[in-house]
Each structure stands twice: as structure tokens, then as C-alpha cells.
């Protein structure tokens with residue numbers, strides 16, 4: 233490596249697990265896998281390469297920049313940047329690289345038309361707001377939208393998509409059905425003129441629970457990376473057979489005796505109540521280990537769960553390794569994943585998310601983006 237690194241911790245990305253997760257989702261022709269935000273922290277290019285080998289025909293990314301990077305790297309798939317294009321430069325690049333660019337309102341539709349030269353065509357995606365209150369045209373915009381699409385025949389709508397606000401909440405099923413109804417009515421109006429338009433509504437949760445009713449393209453994200461959007465709900469079983477793709481580890485820097493009454497780290501939030509042994513581990517909040525996890529999570533050392541103790545520092549954490557045997561500097565502590573001994577469990581992004589009051593998505597993005605990544 234020729235760049236300096238600020239943390240000895242690393243992210244390990246298991247591309248075989250990613251591929252198996254993708255295969256579990258069925259026919260690639262019905263999938264628009266979501267690899268936005270650097271593939272949820274797993275790395276855009278390696279993830280795209282693995283999915284390409286597995287037969288992916290479409291990719292959803294976040295920015296036009298991600299879309300262009302993929303196209304320039306030679307990916308031939310349909311690529312949809314979910315955030316749309318903002319600057320004139322982005323619109324021009326999207327057109328030049330045949331990126332299926334979302335139009336979200338009349339203004340962006342006009343920009344798309346104006347950057348497409350005469351007698352050429354530009355593939356677009358129609359973003360529909362059906363109840364997420366985010367990007368897209370609403371039901372009442374349909375007459376104007378249809379009129380504009382006739383006025384700008386160079387724009388070729390390839391896809392109409394919408395996003396569900398509560399797909400992962402079985403208790404909000406009525407809201408999800410209402411969104412779906414709105415989506416059907418909007419896309420029926422569009423398909424009267426553009427019969428080849430594909431429809432995409434389902435994220436991971438909706439895809440896992442929808443049965444056959446998934447429209448042409450589903451947009452699974454978190455399940456690709458092993459997360460279960462239904463965790464903690466009565467539907468938890470519907471998306472429980474995906475494997476975590478990311479593991480995180482960090483070396484033990486020192487093992488120290490901690491005598492009864494001695495405290496650990498800033499603010500003295502942990503004090504030994506008996507003679508203990510503590511390991512100092514080379515990862516901290518600068519590398520994605522949220523300070524909110526102080527005294528609230530485990531790490532896996534020698535295959536055994538050890539409680540993290542004391543405040544999380546910028547580049548270090550401490551763990552209780554009393555009774556774990558011959559733990560030495562240089563041994564690895566697994567922050568996510570690990571190789572558990574019988575009767576022990578891997579550390580999951582979900583349990584960390586639960587401890588933090590967030591979702592596994594955020595945990596994965598953070599670790600992935602603030603550590604060197606190693607691919608297997």
C-alpha cells in the first residue's frame with residue numbers, strides 16, 4: 233500500500249456471500265440491484281464486478297458520478313442514478329454515457345430534453361412520488377407530465393419508479409397498498425403511451441413480502457448485503473436467509489491487567505469490580521465504531537464474545553478479555569462477523585444498530601467508508 237492509513241482496522245468483503253445473496257433473489261432480469269453510496273459501504277466497483285459476473289443486467293446507484301464511473305469502467309448494464317442529475321455537466325454526461333436518468337419534476341424534464349441533440353434519444357426514468365414525500369412527480373402532475381413527454385419525443389421513458397415509505401412495517405400495510413395503488417394508476421397512464429416502460433416499486437422489504445406482485449424490476453438493497461429489513465417484526469422470517477457480506481476486524485494493541493477499582497478510558501464510565509484482563513483494540517469512532525456503543529456491545533476474540541468496556545475513543549476501544557486465555561498483542565478482535573466457537577455467535581451489524589437505535593444500513597456504510605477494504 234502506498235497511501236498511509238489512519239487506523240489498523242479493516243473491512244473484509246465476502247463477494248461470494250454477495251453473489252449467493254443475489255442468486256437467492258431469482259432471475260436477474262427482474263432485478264435492479266441497489267449499489268448506491270459505494271454499495272452501502274462495500275465498494276462500488278468490486279460489488280458491481282461481482283454482480284456483473286452473477287448476471288446482473290441493471291444497476292441503481294446514487295449519483296450521476298457513480299453511474300459515469302461504472303459506464304467508464306465498461307459496464308454495459310442499464311444504470312439508474314436514483315438522485316438524478318443536478319448540474320448541466322451531469323445532464324450532458326448522463327446523455328453521453330446513456331445513463332437512464334430520473335426526471336423528478338417539469339424542470340428536470342426540460343433540462344433532460346435540452347441536453348439531447350436533435351434526432352437523438354435520451355433514456356429517462358420517471359420518478360413518481362406516491363407517498364414517500366421525496367423525489368418525483370405526484371398523481372396530480374400526470375396530465376402535465378404526459379403533455380411534456382409528447383412535446384419532447386427525444387426523451388424515452390424506460391422506467392417508472394417509486395419508493396415505499398413503510399414497506400418494512402407490517403403494521404403499515406394499508407399505507408403501502410395505497411402507495412401501490414397510486415403507482416399502478418400513474419404507470420397505467422404512462423404505459424398507455426409507452427407500453428415498453430418497466431415499473432419498479434419494491435425495495436428489499438417489499439420484494440421479500442410481495443410474492444408474485446413485484447412489477448418488472450425490484451430494487452433490493454440491504455438484503456444483497458445480508459441485512460433483514462423485517463427484523464423485529466412478525467415478517468422477520470421472510471428475509472432471514474441472507475448472509476452478511478461485511479466483516480470488520482482490528483488488532484489488539486496491548487493486553488493489560490485491570491485491578492479491582494481501576495477505571496478504563498475517558499470519563500471513567502467503567503470501573504473493574506474485580507481483577508480483570510483488558511485488551512486495547514485498534515479501532516475507534518474515526519473508523520466507524522460509533523461512540524454510542526460505549527459499554528454497549530461485544531467484540532469477538534478467539535471466537536468468544538467479550539464486552540466492550542469504557543468510552544469508545546477516536547482510534548481505540550477496550551474489551552474485557554478476562555478468562556479468554558492467551559490473548560496477545562497482534563491477535564484480531566472481530567468487530568463485525570468473526571469465527572465463533574461453538575455456542576458463540578458472530579457480531580452483526582443488526583445488533584450494533586439495535587444498540588444505537590439505528591438501522592444496519594448506517595452501520596455498514598460507516599464501517600465501509602472509513603476503513604481499508606479487503607476483498608475475498
Ligand SMILES: *Cc1c(COP(=O)(O)O)cnc(C)c1O
Nearest residue numbers: 266314395435436451452453454
Ligand atoms: C436505497 C433505496 C432502495 C433500496 O432499499 P433497501 O431497503 O436497501 O432494499 C430502493 N429504492 C430507492 C429509491 C432507494 O433509495
